[in-house]
Each structure stands twice: as structure tokens, then as C-alpha cells.
Amino acid sequence: MATATDYLVNVQIMGKPYAVPAGITLVQAMWHVGLEVTRGIGCLGGVCGACATHYRTADSYKLKSGLACQLIVEEGISFSLLQSFPVRKPTYHLDQITDPKQELFKHFPETAFCRNCNACTEACPQGIDVRAGIWKANFGDFKGSAEHFLPCVMCNLCVPVCIAEISSNQVGLYARRAQGVFFEEKTTELTTRINEIKTGKFDAEWNRILSMPTEALKTLSLA
Amino acid sequence: MNLLDTSKEAVNQSRQERVTQKIQSLSPMEQEILVHQYHPDYKKEAYREIQFGPNQGEKTVHELADLLEADSPVADQNLSLTPDYSVDLLVIGGGGAGATAALTAKAMGANVLLATKLRLGDANTVMAEGGIQVAISPDDTPLHHYLDTLRGGHMKNDPALLKTLVEEGPAAVQWLIDIGVMFDRDLDGHLSLRSGGGSSKPRLLRCKDYTGLEIMRVLKDGVQNAQIDLLEFSPIVELLTDEEGACTGAVLKNIDNGRFIVVSAKSVILATGGIGRLHIQGFPTSNHYGATADGLSIAYRAGAQLTLQDTFQYHPTGAAFPEPIAGILVTEALRSVGAQLLNVKGERFINEMQTRDVVAASVIRECQEGRGITTPAGRRGVWLDLPLVDLIQGEGTLKNRFPNMVRQFSRYQIDITKDPVLVYPTLHYQNGGVKVDVDGESTVKNLFVAGEASGGLHGRNRLMGNSLLDIIVYGRRAGKATAERARKTDFKKPTLKHLDRFHQVQKEAGIIPTSVSPILFPDYVNRK
Ligand SMILES: Cc1cc2nc3c(=O)[nH]c(=O)nc-3n(C[C@H](O)[C@H](O)[C@H](O)COP(=O)(O)OP(=O)(O)OC[C@H]3O[C@@H](n4cnc5c(N)ncnc54)[C@H](O)[C@@H]3O)c2cc1C
Ligand code: FES
Numbered sequence: 001m002a003t004a005t006d007y008l009v010n011v012q013i014m015g016k017p018y019a020v021p022a023g024i025t026l027v028q029a030m031w032h033v034g035l036e037v038t039r040g041i042g043c044l045g046g047v048c049g050a051c052a053t054h055y056r057t058a059d060s061y062k063l064k065s066g067l068a069c070q071l072i073v074e075e076g077i078s079f080s081l082l083q084s085f086p087v088r089k090p091t092y093h094l095d096q097i098t099d100p101k102q103e104l105f106k107h108f109p110e111t112a113f114c115r116n117c118n119a120c121t122e123a124c125p126q127g128i129d130v131r132a133g134i135w136k137a138n139f140g141d142f143k144g145s146a147e148h149f150l151p152c153v154m155c156n157l158c159v160p161v162c163i164a165e166i167s168s169n170q171v172g173l174y175a176r177r178a179q180g181v182f183f184e185e186k187t188t189e190l191t192t193r194i195n196e197i198k199t200g201k202f203d204a205e206w207n208r209i210l211s212m213p214t215e216a217l218k219t220l221s222l223a
Numbered sequence: 224m225n226l227l228d229t230s231k232e233a234v235n236q237s238r239q240e241r242v243t244q245k246i247q248s249l250s251p252m253e254q255e256i257l258v259h260q261y262h263p264d265y266k267k268e269a270y271r272e273i274q275f276g277p278n279q280g281e282k283t284v285h286e287l288a289d290l291l292e293a294d295s296p297v298a299d300q301n302l303s304l305t306p307d308y309s310v311d312l313l314v315i316g317g318g319g320a321g322a323t324a325a326l327t328a329k330a331m332g333a334n335v336l337l338a339t340k341l342r343l344g345d346a347n348t349v350m351a352e353g354g355i356q357v358a359i360s361p362d363d364t365p366l367h368h369y370l371d372t373l374r375g376g377h378m379k380n381d382p383a384l385l386k387t388l389v390e391e392g393p394a395a396v397q398w399l400i401d402i403g404v405m406f407d408r409d410l411d412g413h414l415s416l417r418s419g420g421g422s423s424k425p426r427l428l429r430c431k432d433y434t435g436l437e438i439m440r441v442l443k444d445g446v447q448n449a450q451i452d453l454l455e456f457s458p459i460v461e462l463l464t465d466e467e468g469a470c471t472g473a474v475l476k477n478i479d480n481g482r483f484i485v486v487s488a489k490s491v492i493l494a495t496g497g498i499g500r501l502h503i504q505g506f507p508t509s510n511h512y513g514a515t516a517d518g519l520s521i522a523y524r525a526g527a528q529l530t531l532q533d534t535f536q537y538h539p540t541g542a543a544f545p546e547p548i549a550g551i552l553v554t555e556a557l558r559s560v561g562a563q564l565l566n567v568k569g570e571r572f573i574n575e576m577q578t579r580d581v582v583a584a585s586v587i588r589e590c591q592e593g594r595g596i597t598t599p600a601g602r603r604g605v606w607l608d609l610p611l612v613d614l615i616q617g618e619g620t621l622k623n624r625f626p627n628m629v630r631q632f633s634r635y636q637i638d639i640t641k642d643p644v645l646v647y648p649t650l651h652y653q654n655g656g657v658k659v660d661v662d663g664e665s666t667v668k669n670l671f672v673a674g675e676a677s678g679g680l681h682g683r684n685r686l687m688g689n690s691l692l693d694i695i696v697y698g699r700r701a702g703k704a705t706a707e708r709a710r711k712t713d714f715k716k717p718t719l720k721h722l723d724r725f726h727q728v729q730k731e732a733g734i735i736p737t738s739v740s741p742i743l744f745p746d747y748v749n750r751k
Contacts, residue, residue, distance in 0.1 A: 025547045031747045038478060038744065039456065042345030043511040045551055046631060047436050050345055070634055072547065091448050094403060127630075146405065151433060151626060154344075154440060173444055177403030180441075185412035187400060193359045193393045205366050206386070214378050218251070222367055 012078035026068035026079055027051060040081040046070045049155030052125075055079035065157045066125045087156050088167050092174070100178035101140040108171050111138055113164040120158035120168045126151045130158050130168050137175040142183060145175040226567075230596055233569035234606050234643045241563060242614055246574040254581050261584035261591070263648075264534050264683075269504050275732035276725070277528040277666070286501045287532065290520040292729070294736035295722055297461045297474055297483065304463065304717050306472065306487035310336040310452075311709035312702075313473055313488035315459045316518070318346030319435075320674025320694035320701075321494035322442035327702025329449050333709050336486060337451050338475050340458035340495075340513045340743065344443040347496050347511050347675065348694065351435025352554035352627060353419065354427035355695075356688030357392040360416055363424040365389040372689060375421040375578050376654075376682020379531065384680040387661050388689070388696050395695040396428065404441050406430055418559050419687035421578040427688045432554055432627040438691065457484060458517065458743050462491065462525040462670065463717035468724075470525065470670035472717045478743075487717045490669040490705040493518040494698070497675040498535070498653040500745040506650040507550025509541055517741030518676035522657045525721045527665040530678040531655025536685055539564075539582035541649020543604030545635045550649040553607060555579070555687050557625065561615040565606040565643070566594040572605075580684045583648040596645060604645035613640055652690065654681050663701035669708070673701040 008019040011029060020029045027044065030037050042050030051068035058076025068081055090107040097103050105112060111134060120130035133148030149172030158168040196202070205222075212220065249257065259265050270282045273291055283291075314325045317339030325337045337343070358368040368389040373380050400406070406428040407415040416425040430437035446453065456478045463472040463485070470491050475484040495518030499510025508514070523529060540553040558564075558575040564582070566572055566589045573585035586605050589595050595603040609628075613620050621640050622629055632639045656678030663671040674694040681689060729736065 023546060028547060028747075032749050034749055036748055038341075041512045042341050043350050045350050045509070045511070047433070047627070048342075048345045048349050048511070050342060070631075072634070089447055091450060093448060150431065150437075151630075152440070153436065154443075173440060176405065177441060177444065180400065180403035180405040184400075184405060185408065187397070187414055189359050189361075189413060190357075190393055190397050190400070194397060197365065197390055197393065202365055205364075209366060209369070210382065210386075217370065217373060218378065220370065222364070222370065 009073055009075045011073050014080045020073055022073065024073055026053060026055070026071045026073060029073050037081070039084065041069065044069045047153050049153035052082040052155040052157050053079050054082060065123045067155065070125070082157070085160070087159050087170065089170055094177060094181050100182050101142065104137060104171070104174065107174065108166065110164050110166050111171050114138070114166060115164055117163055119161040119163070123157045123161045125155060125157060126153060128152060133172050134166065134168055137171055142175045142179040145172065146179040149173065149176055227596055230567050230569065231606070231643060234565050234608055237569050238608065238611055238614060241571070241611065244571065246571055248574045248577055249581065254577070257584045257588065258580050261587045262580050263504050263506070263537055264580070266504065270533065274734060275728045276523055277526060278532065281532070283532045284503050286503050287498065287516060287519065289738070290516060290740040290742070291523045292734055292736065293520065293738045293740040295461050295524060296739045297719065298722060300483070302474065302483060302485070302719070304485055304719070306717060307484050308336055309487045309714060310334050311489050312336070312705045313338065313486050313491045314494060315339070315473065315491065316346070316494035316496060316674070316676070317341070317343035317455070318494060318496050318674060318694070319348035319439060319442060319691065320698040321492065322446050323695055323698025324492045324494060324673055324702035325451050326442065326445050326449060327699045328706040329451050331703065331706035333706040335451050336454065336488070337446065338454040338457045338459065338486070340456070342455050343446060343453060344439050345511060345513065346439065347514055348435050349439040350509070350511060350552070351438070351691055352432040352552060353556040354417065354429035354434050354688045355396065355691035356419065356422065356426045356686065357396045357428060357692060358389060358424070358426055359393055359414065360424060360426070363426060365392070367424055368392070368426065371422050372686050373682065375686040376684050378682065380682035381679035383661055384659070388680060388692060391696045392692050395692065395699060398699070399438065399441070399695060402441055402445055404430070404438055417556065418576070420555055420558070420576050420582070421686045427556070429556065432556065432625045434691065454484070458741070459495070459521060460741060461719070462521055462721070463487070463719065464525055464667070464721045465715040465718060466720060468526055468721060469668035469715065471715045485717065487714055489709045489712050489714060490671060492663070492671040492673055492701050492705060493522060493657070493676055494673045495676045499650045502745070503535060503650055506537060506648065507541055508650040509538060509550055509552040510650070512744065515742050515745060516653070517743065518672065519656065520740040522665060522667070522670065522672065524725045525667050525670060526724070527667045527670060528658045529655065530658040531683060532678065534654040534683045535650060536579055536652035536654055537583045537648035538651035539579055539586050539648050540607055540646040543602045543645040543647040544598040545637070546598070546600040548631065548635070549602060551631065552649065552651070553644065553646055554625070554628065557607070557609060557612060557628070560620065561612050563608045563611055565608055567596050568594065578684055578686070586646070586648055590647065598645060602647060604647040606643040607646045608643040609639040610641055610643065652685055654678070654683055654685055661700065662704035663697050664704065671701045671705055673697045
């Protein structure tokens with residue numbers, strides 16, 4: 001195993017060359033060379049999508065995208081954090097919707113025009129099969145679509161690459177929420193418990209417990 | 224082979240034998256002794272007395288005490304207090320508590336402004352992995368939940384806050400489901416429940432290991448659909464109060480252009496979250512970038528009382544290797560499905576399902592007494608045997624149920640289905656905070672506090688899954704209380720009178736401030 005400070009690698013940050021210790025993340029490389037970063041950092045744990053970045057590696061012709069708090073520097077890597085840009089977010093109210101599968105096309109009409117180029121899938125730092133998720137939503141398979149989009153961190157990297165102008169992450173979120181609200185099994189165990197609490201099923205036991213001294217509560221065993 | 228690899232091999236070799244191995248829990252007495260000896264909360268040198276203000280004479284860690292006693296960034300600004308915004312409710316903090324409060328108040332017709340430091344959703348909430356606790360299985364009751372939490376909190380929890388939490392928990396979770404949060408189900412469609420450390424019954428609802436992401440994503444979408452006014456990159460730097468000391472609004476700072484924004488509000492909800500990025504006692508942290516305890520110093524200056532400000536949760540299993548992810552959480556849920564802790568000799572040393580403070584203390588003990596493993600960067604840690612999970616629960620469990628964890632480590636060529644990982648306690652949660660009543664109101668009128676920034680509910684140690692429940696239950700309560708209050712009250716004059724009082728007691732205590740708080744961001748920039 002190599003130490004983080006074993007040796008330096010040459011990188012380019014926003015077009016400027018720097019040497020930074022191997023083994024650190026792109027965000028840490030920015031700090032290392034003295035850059036203040038406020039926009040572009042959120043969780044530092046790979047789940048908020050704030051640190052979306054474009055980068056190139058030495059051996060490839062490709063412009064890649066990823067999360068700067070998760071990517072590790074390598075010799076010859078060149079990167080810049082993505083500037084924030086407006087993403088279209090249709091306003092909808094799930095409690096006023098009756099047919100969520102039809103309504104998808106009202107809020108996201110462009111979704112039906114996916115041309116299967118798969119650029120979204122390639123852009124996704126979470127490895128989501130975005131294209132499959134979009135088609136499943138189109139065909140009304142919200143459950144399938146929801147499964148694809150589970151790890152989506154809403155980094156927006158799939159948005160600018162879409163030639164059909166679909167905000168794919170927003171479509172995925174709509175499908176997930178609609179699946180949850182309309183199509184998941186009802187949670188009777190929760191309803192039962194809420195009613196039991198409302199109708200005072202535990203009140204006598206509460207009175208007993210709340211009047212006991214702390215010492216006794218330490219060892220009390222409930223039925 | 225070096226020591227690290229030899230030790231790892233030993234763990235891999237002994238795995239099969241350990242599948243059925245049971246380790247006895249420590250008695251309450253033994254737990255107390257272990258915690259007092261090794262838990263960072265009991266390290267005397269790390270603490271000092273707070274020298275003035277509502278908690279004068281009480282102790283907290285140096286890092287926090289310094290912030291509480293520091294000056295306001297607007298003290299010498301000659302700020303014009305003409306409001307840029309006038310709203311019924313100003314919610315501060317775009318995590319789970321803030322978003323829930325904003326949604327609740329807005330639904331009740333209040334005029335709400337939500338201001339946050341980073342983007343909406345960049346918060347500790349989005350990072351939660353393990354799950355949310357709620358007592359819904361037939362053989363479980365709110366009373367079991369109450370007692371478990373009380374014992375986990377060393378009997379120091381505020382009973383009223385705790386009773387409300389466990390009683391309103393099921394309704395809060397129902398609300399989440401009703402707005403589209405999807406929790407894992409069993410094959411028969413019922414909500415799937417698992418055990419967490421310190422819980423006598425299975426009580427954890429999850430969404431794989433993306434529970435916080437799932438909840439935050441839905442809440443954020445909800446805030447956008449409800450068209451709640453939002454100011455991102457606009458942290459609070461000071462509160463506003465009237466002649467009587469009641470809260471009347473806040474001063475925000477637009478961090479793009481450095482200008483102050485004055486908000487007049489009938490009430491303010493501080494939902495600014497935790498403290499991890501202060502790196503108390505030099506610990507790494509699992510928290511998001513903005514977790515710098517801003518709400519505590521701001522509320523304190525306005526005269527709000529803190530409670531249990533001396534206790535923090537060090538999660539027993541933060542990653543210790545590789546270095547770039549030091550401190551990142553390795554979820555407790557892995558221990559609840561069988562992952563074991565082992566020292567350098569490949570021996571177990573604790574029952575992994577005891578409460579977090581006990582397990583963390585045991586890891587620190589192993590390392591202090593030379594039974595830890597040193598990483599190439601010089602950190603110490605013990606093994607968390609993850610491949611064991613697949614062995615016990617069936618192949619594919621890690622991949623299917625913990626995709627986030629598998630992905631995190633695979634980025635560093637570590638396959639957690641094959642090898643154990645190195646862990647060490649990481650600064651995870653602020654157990655205490657601003658003292659509140661059951662509606663979330665602090666000792667300063669019209670100043671409400673919700674979520675991790677508040678204190679009392681969890682006592683001296685929070686149980687896994689209770690914080691996510693906290694932010695939903697108390698986010699809703701604070702949202703409701705402030706919306707109701709807005710109907711009955713008028714706008715009061717926004718002043719900085721509380722700063723005069725603050726400076727007065729500061730002077731009486733003989734303190735000349737040399738720094739300001741909040742600090743807003745940790746400083747990791749290399750300036751050499
Ligand atoms: C890695 C991790 C895993 C966890 N796992 C679990 C779990 O499985 N179960 C569980 O119950 N709990 C878990 N927790 C704890 C739980 O997630 C948090 O305690 C909880 O979500 C806190 O919610 P909050 O809304 O109070 O604070 P946060 O979600 O942190 O939100 C606070 C918000 O306020 C903003 N803010 C901060 N300062 C200012 C300022 N000056 N002005 C304006 N805005 C500001 C922040 O940027 C942030 O957006 C976990 C925590 C972490 C870090
Ligand atoms: S900072 Fe949150 S994903 Fe990178």
C-alpha cells in the first residue's frame with residue numbers, strides 16, 4: 001500500500017499545472033494548491049452531488065465526468081469543477097395527481113423523445129443505467145425506473161449531455177416519488193400503531209413508567 | 224509481508240471459525256468503567272469552563288467554548304437594519320429538519336423563507352446510511368423505544384422530549400411515506416425492520432444504505448414543488464431581537480458577494496445541524512462540510528441556554544484507511560448483520576451491538592494499549608470484518624444491501640466482500656445542543672431550534688436511527704408551532720440589543736474577544 005505522501009503527481013486544475021501528493025481526491029488537491037472552494041463542496045462523502053466535475057486523463061481522448069470528492073488524482077489528470085447551471089424543475093403536486101404515469105408526459109414531455117444515445121449513462125458517476133431508467137418510466141414501469149435511480153445523487157451531470165433535453169435525474173425522482181405514493185404496498189402495521197397510540201392503548205403503561213424513579217427504569221423489563 | 228498484511232490475513236483465515244462466535248455484553252457497571260476510562264467525553268484536558276453567558280461555569284470542549292465566547296461578525300459593521308425580507312417564518316438550514324419545518328409551516332399557510340449555507344440538501348441528513356427508528360412491530364411499543372433510548376442516553380434524556388419523539392414517530396414516518404419516501408420491504412410487502420445498537424427490538428427502517436439520501440431527495444423536491452422561497456449560500460451570521468430579548472429575525476451573509484441580508488421574521492427556526500467539522504480533540508469526522516456548530520454560538524449570543532453541550536458521539540467505525548476517506552462513516556447496520564471488530568491479533572474484544580459510546584471506547588482502548596493496526600499515514604485502527612456479513616447472511620448481501628459502502632471502497636481498489644477494512648472512531652454527532660421545549664422553542668422567545676442543533680432528547684448518547692426520527696418529528700412540530708404563532712403575532716422591531724448585553728457580560732468576565740463566530744467553514748486550504 002502506498003502512502004498518500006509517497007510521491008507527487010502532475011495535474012492541471014482549471015488549466016494550471018500543479019504537483020500534488022498521489023492518493024488524494026480532486027477536492028483535496030484543490031485545497032493542497034491553495035484554492036478556496038465553497039461552491040462545489042457539500043457532503044465530502046459522495047452523496048450530495050455538489051462536486052460534479054469534468055476531467056481528462058492522460059491516456060484517453062474522452063472528456064469524463066465524476067464527483068471530485070471521490071475521484072483520486074493521477075499523473076496527467078486535468079480537471080475543473082462544474083459551474084452550477086439552471087436545471088428545469090417542473091412543479092407538480094403528487095397529492096393532486098390521479099394518473100401519475102400519464103402525468104409524467106405533462107411535466108416531462110421531452111422524456112418520450114429519448115434517442116437512446118446513452119450519453120446520460122456514460123456521464124453518471126453513480127453507475128446508474130440512466131437510459132434504461134428513462135425508458136422504464138416511459139413505459140410506465142415506475143418500479144423498475146425507481147430501482148435504477150435509487151443511488152442518484154442529483155449531481156445533474158446527465159442533464160447537459162442529453163440531446164433530447166431531458167432532465168433525467170428529475171424524471172427519475174418523479175418516478176421514484178410516484179412509485180412510493182401510488183404503487184407501493186400499504187403500510188398497515190404503521191396505521192395500526194398510529195391508531196393504538198391515538199386511542200390511548202399505552203396510556204396506563206405510560207403513567208406507570210413516568211411515575212417511576214430513574215433508578216428503577218434502569219433495570220425495568222417490559223413485557 | 225508487512226504487519227498490516229499479516230494481520231489482515233489472520234482475520235481472513237479465522238473468519239469461518241467466528242461465524243457462530245458469541246461475545247457477552249458488558250454489565251452496566253463494566254460499561255461505565257470502560258467509557259469513563261477511554262471515551263473522549265471523559266478526557267479532562269479537552270474541556271474547560273464556559274466563562275460567561277447562560278451556561279457560565281459549565282464545561283464543554285475548548286473548540287466549542289472558544290466559539291461561544293467569540294464576537295459577532297456584525298458587531299462593528301454599523302449595519303442598517305432595514306429588512307430586505309419580512310416573513311412569518313425564517314428557517315435556517317437546508318437539511319432534513321429545516322426542510323421538514325419549512326414544508327409543514329408552508330402547508331399551514333405561513334409565508335416562509337428558507338436560508339442555507341451551501342445548497343439545499345447539502346447536509347448531514349443526506350449522508351445518513353443506517354436508517355430511522357420507529358416502534359411498529361407487534362411485539363414492540365413506544366415504551367420499549369422510550370426505555371431503550373433513555374438507557375442509551377445514560378438516563379439523561381429530557382423525558383418530555385423523548386416521550387413525544389416515540390409517540391409521534393409512527394405518524395412522522397407515515398408522513399414520509401405519504402410524500403414518496405420508499406423504505407425497504409420484506410418479501411411479503413411489509414416494512415422491513417432491523418436491529419440497531421442498544422435497541423431491544425428490531426426497529427430500523429432503511430432504504431438500502433442510502434436512507435438519508437432518499438429522505439433528503441424527497442424533502443428537497445417537496446420544498447421546490449411547494450415553491451418555498453430559498454436563499455442558498457446565505458448562512459446566518461447573527462440573530463435579531465427586540466427590546467425584550469425575543470427573536471425578531473436574522474442577519475444572513477451572501478457568500479458570493481459578501482453582503483449582509485437582513486430578514487425580519489415573526490419566528491426563526493435554527494436547523495443548522497452539527498459540529499463535526501470542528502474536529503474536536505483532533506478527531507476525523509463523518510459530517511458534511513458545513514457542520515461547524517454555527518447555530519450554537521449564534522443562539523448563545525442571543526441568550527439561549529444550551530444543554531449537554533459537553534457530550535459528543537464518536538461513531539465507533541469511521542474509515543481509518545485509505546487516507547482520503549479517513550473519518551467517513553462505515554455504517555452501524557453492517558454490525559447489526561454480523562460484521563465483527565478485531566484487533567491486530569485477529570481477536571474480538573467487544574460485543575459489537577452495544578451502544579456507540581461503549582464500542583468506541585473499546586476501540587480506543589485496543590489502540591491505546593498497542594493492539595491496534597497502524598496505517599501508512601500513521602493513523603491507528605482496528606479491523607471491521609465485512610466479508611463475514613456475506614458468510615452469515617448469504618453471498619451478495621453486501622452488494623445488494625450496502626451498495627454505497629461497496630462503491631466507496633471499490634474506488635480505492637478495496638473489495639469489502641473479500642477483505643476487512645480498518646476503522647477508528649470518528650466525530651459523528653452532537654448529542655447536546657440548544658435547550659428546547661416540545662415545540663422546539665428555546666429559552667429565547669420566538670427562537671426555535673430543530674434537529675441536531677437542539678439538545679436534550681438524546682441524553683448523553685444518541686441511539687442509531689433516532690436522529691432521523693428527531694428531525695422529522697421536531698421539524699414538523701416546530702413548523703406547526705411557528706405557523707400558528709405567526710397568525711397571532713405581529714412583526715416586532717429587529718435590533719441588535721442582545722449584542723450589547725453579550726458584550727456587557729463578556730467584559731465583566733474580563734474577556735477581550737480575538738475571533739468571531741460562526742466560522743461557517745472548516746479551513747483545509749494549504750497556505751504555505
Ligand atoms: C455520515 C452520517 C450518517 C448518519 N447516519 C444516520 C442514520 O443512519 N440514522 C440516523 O438517525 N441518523 C444518522 N446520522 C445523523 C443524522 O443524519 C443527522 O443528525 C441529521 O440528519 C441532522 O439533521 P439536521 O437537519 O438537524 O442537520 P443537517 O442535515 O446537517 O442540516 C443542517 C443544514 O444547515 C446548514 N447550515 C449550517 N450552518 C449554517 C448557517 N450558519 N446558516 C445557514 N445554514 C447553515 C447546513 O449546511 C445544512 O444544510 C448520520 C449522520 C452522518 C453524518
Ligand atoms: S461533496 Fe457531496 S458528492 Fe462530493
